[in-house]
Amino acid sequence: MPRPHFDCNMTLPLLIEQVLNGLQAGVMLFLMAAGLTLIFGVMGLINLAHGSLYMIGAFFAAAVAAWSGSFLLGLVAALAGAAFAGALIERVVIRRLYGRDHLDQVLATFALILIFSEGTRWLFGSFPLYLDAPDALSKPIALPFGILYPAYRLAIIGVGLAVALGLFWLIGRTRLGIRIRAGENDREMIAALGVDIDRLYTMVFALGAALAGLAGALVGAIQSVQVGMGEPVLILAFVVIVIGGIGSIKGALIGALLVGLTDTLGGVFLPQLFKLFMEPAAATQTGASLASMAIYILMALVLIWRPTGLFGARA
Amino acid sequence: MTEPVLETRAITKSFGALKASDAVSLDLRPGEIHAIIGPNGAGKSTLIGQISGALVPDSGAVFLDGEDVTALPPQVRARKGLARSFQISQLAMEDSVLQNALLGALGAGGSPWRFFRPALSDRPLRERAEAALARVGLTEQAARVTAELSHGQRRLLEVAVALTMAPKVFVMDEPMAGLGTEGSAALTRLLDQLRHEAPILLVEHDMDAVFALADRISVLVYGRVIATGTVEEIRANRAVQDAYLGGET
Amino acid sequence: MSREAVINAVVVAGLVLVPLWAVWADEPFTITLATRAVVLALAAVGLNLALGLGGLVSLGHAVFFGIGGYAMGVLASHAQSYTPLMEWPVLIEGTKSMPIIWLVSIVASALVALVIGSVSLRTSGVYFIMITLAFGQMFFFFTISWAAYGGEDGLSIYVRNGFPGLNTLVPIQFYGLCLVVLLVVLVFCSALARSPFGLALNAARQAPERVQAVGLDPFRLRLVAFVISGAITGLAGALFADLARFVSPTMFSWQLSGEIMVFIIIGGVARLFGPVVGAVLFVMLEHWLGGLSDYWHVFLGLLLLGIVLFAKGGLIGVLAGKARAHD
Numbered sequence: 001m002p003r004p005h006f007d008c009n010m011t012l013p014l015l016i017e018q019v020l021n022g023l024q025a026g027v028m029l030f031l032m033a034a035g036l037t038l039i040f041g042v043m044g045l046i047n048l049a050h051g052s053l054y055m056i057g058a059f060f061a062a063a064v065a066a067w068s069g070s071f072l073l074g075l076v077a078a079l080a081g082a083a084f085a086g087a088l089i090e091r092v093v094i095r096r097l098y099g100r101d102h103l104d105q106v107l108a109t110f111a112l113i114l115i116f117s118e119g120t121r122w123l124f125g126s127f128p129l130y131l132d133a134p135d136a137l138s139k140p141i142a143l144p145f146g147i148l149y150p151a152y153r154l155a156i157i158g159v160g161l162a163v164a165l166g167l168f169w170l171i172g173r174t175r176l177g178i179r180i181r182a183g184e185n186d187r188e189m190i191a192a193l194g195v196d197i198d199r200l201y202t203m204v205f206a207l208g209a210a211l212a213g214l215a216g217a218l219v220g221a222i223q224s225v226q227v228g229m230g231e232p233v234l235i236l237a238f239v240v241i242v243i244g245g246i247g248s249i250k251g252a253l254i255g256a257l258l259v260g261l262t263d264t265l266g267g268v269f270l271p272q273l274f275k276l277f278m279e280p281a282a283a284t285q286t287g288a289s290l291a292s293m294a295i296y297i298l299m300a301l302v303l304i305w306r307p308t309g310l311f312g313a314r315a
Numbered sequence: 316m317t318e319p320v321l322e323t324r325a326i327t328k329s330f331g332a333l334k335a336s337d338a339v340s341l342d343l344r345p346g347e348i349h350a351i352i353g354p355n356g357a358g359k360s361t362l363i364g365q366i367s368g369a370l371v372p373d374s375g376a377v378f379l380d381g382e383d384v385t386a387l388p389p390q391v392r393a394r395k396g397l398a399r400s401f402q403i404s405q406l407a408m409e410d411s412v413l414q415n416a417l418l419g420a421l422g423a424g425g426s427p428w429r430f431f432r433p434a435l436s437d438r439p440l441r442e443r444a445e446a447a448l449a450r451v452g453l454t455e456q457a458a459r460v461t462a463e464l465s466h467g468q469r470r471l472l473e474v475a476v477a478l479t480m481a482p483k484v485f486v487m488d489e490p491m492a493g494l495g496t497e498g499s500a501a502l503t504r505l506l507d508q509l510r511h512e513a514p515i516l517l518v519e520h521d522m523d524a525v526f527a528l529a530d531r532i533s534v535l536v537y538g539r540v541i542a543t544g545t546v547e548e549i550r551a552n553r554a555v556q557d558a559y560l561g562g563e564t
Numbered sequence: 565m566s567r568e569a570v571i572n573a574v575v576v577a578g579l580v581l582v583p584l585w586a587v588w589a590d591e592p593f594t595i596t597l598a599t600r601a602v603v604l605a606l607a608a609v610g611l612n613l614a615l616g617l618g619g620l621v622s623l624g625h626a627v628f629f630g631i632g633g634y635a636m637g638v639l640a641s642h643a644q645s646y647t648p649l650m651e652w653p654v655l656i657e658g659t660k661s662m663p664i665i666w667l668v669s670i671v672a673s674a675l676v677a678l679v680i681g682s683v684s685l686r687t688s689g690v691y692f693i694m695i696t697l698a699f700g701q702m703f704f705f706f707t708i709s710w711a712a713y714g715g716e717d718g719l720s721i722y723v724r725n726g727f728p729g730l731n732t733l734v735p736i737q738f739y740g741l742c743l744v745v746l747l748v749v750l751v752f753c754s755a756l757a758r759s760p761f762g763l764a765l766n767a768a769r770q771a772p773e774r775v776q777a778v779g780l781d782p783f784r785l786r787l788v789a790f791v792i793s794g795a796i797t798g799l800a801g802a803l804f805a806d807l808a809r810f811v812s813p814t815m816f817s818w819q820l821s822g823e824i825m826v827f828i829i830i831g832g833v834a835r836l837f838g839p840v841v842g843a844v845l846f847v848m849l850e851h852w853l854g855g856l857s858d859y860w861h862v863f864l865g866l867l868l869l870g871i872v873l874f875a876k877g878g879l880i881g882v883l884a885g886k887a888r889a890h891d
Contacts, residue, residue: 114865393779422778
């Protein structure tokens, strides 16, 4: 993800700014990873089209915000639009995949990516759309140590953490959460409890879709909104899940923050680190190459240590 | 007394609060059939898992032919002479019956690191596989796809795959399950001969088969061996009657 | 002869005759399309070994395609600029010779497959899918940041590399070379499927516990299969780079990994010629539908969805009338 440029002279403010950037990337990844891991945990489905739902959220937000002039309305549209798209594909396609093997799930959801990506390009063209952050949040905020940090990014961190808390509450404390947890453990049991499984599955899928759509809309105001924006984030979310452990919301949160911070800090500090003992041009090159691989190396290390992730059930 | 071929020394395995194996010590001597019986949930599967290597005990040790194999994975134990059959058939269902038997021969007598010549044209391998199929009476089914076999035929194929390995020890997990009276009788006759090739640790629910075959019986209840002895001793044992036999009849 | 064998024979005949017709009719573009189909088929044949026989749903096979491509790109770019690859500790020069480039591609992609396989095969199921996908992305971003070899822009190789005794600049000769490579690999794969190794690998997919119980290690079987599979796809990458005379990070992209898998599904999983039929059909669709609409991927997506949901077994499965391949 592109980052704002900073002057690299002062170390502590730089570090704080970069940590905030890493947090911001991390909480957005969490929104993606939480939905994916929930859908896998409850329905046993690997959904490659989750990145498309992220993109759909961003396009709804950009289109509605441009039409109405209200960012907030755009955000609502993103949530509703992604949730609706999620519920729709669950009813039409995904539902047929629950009992199938992973290969079928991968292929069918890959097909959905093709359909959604090209369909969106058909509707909106290949040029990126732009979504502006709301006026109230457009100015930087002064933090201690003389740091000026974009208010919008702080707000994103806040929203992300709030959603994380809300999810933990939902899963841990509500009737829906009890059903979801029961569904993870034993499908027949929840059927015996008289829960309508079909509806539960649609709801869980729509919930995951809404989270992805929210992330797409929020990030859309920092980056441009375009076709293909979802898949790189999807793959990062997979890395998050592999690190955190499949099916664990807590693992998704920890993994997302780890990945967000490693990616952001690595990109800034690895080249600096190499400058200590290499000539600047070579250091920048080596540092940048290594930084681009940092999170995957992190993933590999976690896997060697714990093949089922930090919070995954032992196989 | 002769050295046991297979021995467990006080193996213990817990899943959370449940002690599935509680200091289980057993041995299997040359030429014998040692049956393990016990009610459902007594920890028979956990025991087999630790003997075959699928599970690692929390404490205690497993010896195969005098060697401590506690830390070795299943495939290494198999190569050292331990052949097992599964309670729920573990067969390559899309492959032919002969191919499944070849697989067993491959693990014991061949190398899988050959990439060019067809496995079917490896004479020694094929003869070994066909001999095993003949012994369980599956010769005529050899070319069929395994998925088409009846339940009973699959049980026999399980045994045949173990036979191809020419092992030092057989560990059989309910080989009679789901066989009709006739099938059970045939398999009982086969196991009766087999004990002279390699001793058999037999987990079995079919009491007729157990009483007909076993040289010794161990009774497992709640993860513990409550009695070991000959058929007569076990029949006469009060604790066994209370805990198990009494409850069943 | 079974119906599948008839289909296979027809496919081979088509692959030989159609380009010859194109030479006669002076349709060089058809030869280029056919070459593209054959090379992509080779990549998918590589994946089919891991996927069909081994049951390994690798969503990162573009890695090996890219490694093969970059092996060609790096060697040939040094040869065309007359600069050595390295001078210390040993002098290594670039080369424009296909046999050497192929060898390097195969060895390099096999080594990368060994490393990726060692990590990812410790897991299974969805983990394996996600991890292979992630490693693909790692190489994608690495090559983008690798400025020495073109970074995001990639590398152009101005003249196609040479093969002893052939003029590879003549399209039909290069096509013939690619086709021979494909057929040789198909013969190898067909032998492998029947070999002791193939038997054990296939069983490890269906009943891993049984394979362990007879004394074989499923992990090692899968790792070797993954390495062979990666090497074949790597070789395809080198040929693809020579066809395009260009390599870029997109050779590592996740879309390509997905497409390689799609070829197999369209044709039929675990069938010897499944990937070939799939790749040929894909290239034809790409050409025809792509000519009709810029958004032809929508139709490809719908077709794929239809096959996955309703026609398991792919095109060969439908034509041969069996849902799944048995040997």
